[in-house]
């Protein structure tokens with residue numbers, strides 16, 4: 001069980017006595033999830049949040065890709081679903097992700113891409129208490145435009161958009177120089193079905209987080225206009241000490 005971190009760390013700051021007899025105030029850890037339909041800007045915004053607030057960004061898609069690359073049992077299984085354009089089953093996702101979260105007991109994090117089903121939300125809930133959930137509400141036409149222009153570096157999951165954040169060299173990843181690709185399911189004809197699927201799956205999760213009072217929804221057509229609102233919300237929620245996560249403050 002890692003409710004809000006190690007056993008000694010509660011939702012607020014906690015005082016413990018160290019081996020040398022010092023009392024330490026443990027910094028509060030912060031746990032958040034970002035949700036939204038494909039193309040809503042989850043990846044783009046979580047990158048910004050991770051940099052601005054020094055949180056660890058966790059991406060379920062990245063976990064899946066890492067496990068596929070490492071040929072783990074769960075990765076081999078996940079691949080068979082992804083190749084068919086399907087979501088990875090809940091029991092495989094939780095097997096991939098929950099052990100990773102257990103390694104994160106001393107870190108603040110933001111999760112992108114998980115939970116995607118109510119079963120995943122319940123599994124996450126039994127593992128830790130979330131502080132905040134960001135839900136992005138972006139009009140269909142905007143999603144369609146963005147995704148038709150989304151280019152991906154498949155090995156890393158790095159994402160570009162030819163208008164909004166183009167790569168330095170057209171068609172090439174900035175870091176590796178490898179070619180970028182477009183996903184078939186980013187094409188407009190696949191989007192309607194993906195969106196319907198997202199709405200069906202997300203509704204009970206959103207209702208759950210709403211009932212817990214931790215849901216914050218942001219609507220708009222431009223990430224740069226939504227970002228200041230997210231930034232100011234998080235500035236009020238994330239204590240400055242969480243930027244170093246495990247920082248211990250000596251107390252008299």
Ligand SMILES: Nc1ncnc2c1ncn2[C@@H]1O[C@H](COP(=O)(O)OP(=O)(O)OP(=O)(O)O)[C@@H](O)[C@H]1O
Nearest residue numbers: 037038039060061064082086087088093113114116
């Ligand atoms: N929480 C999850 N549950 C089930 N499958 C998942 C989950 N997260 C990732 N996957 C699988 O990994 C694939 C890649 O995920 P990733 O989030 O990178 O991209 P995506 O599905 O194109 O999402 P988006 O378009 O919203 O960015 C998904 O298509 C899905 O098959």
Ligand SMILES: Nc1nc2c(ncn2[C@@H]2O[C@H](COP(=O)(O)OP(=O)(O)O)[C@@H](O)[C@H]2O)c(=O)[nH]1
Nearest residue numbers: 039040041042043044146150160161164222223
């Ligand atoms: N034109 C435009 N593109 C954006 C904006 N915000 C994000 N994007 C691009 O839209 C695409 C989808 O964003 P991404 O962060 O991958 O969304 P996700 O699928 O929710 O993770 C990417 O190609 C982004 O570079 C924006 O405000 N305007």
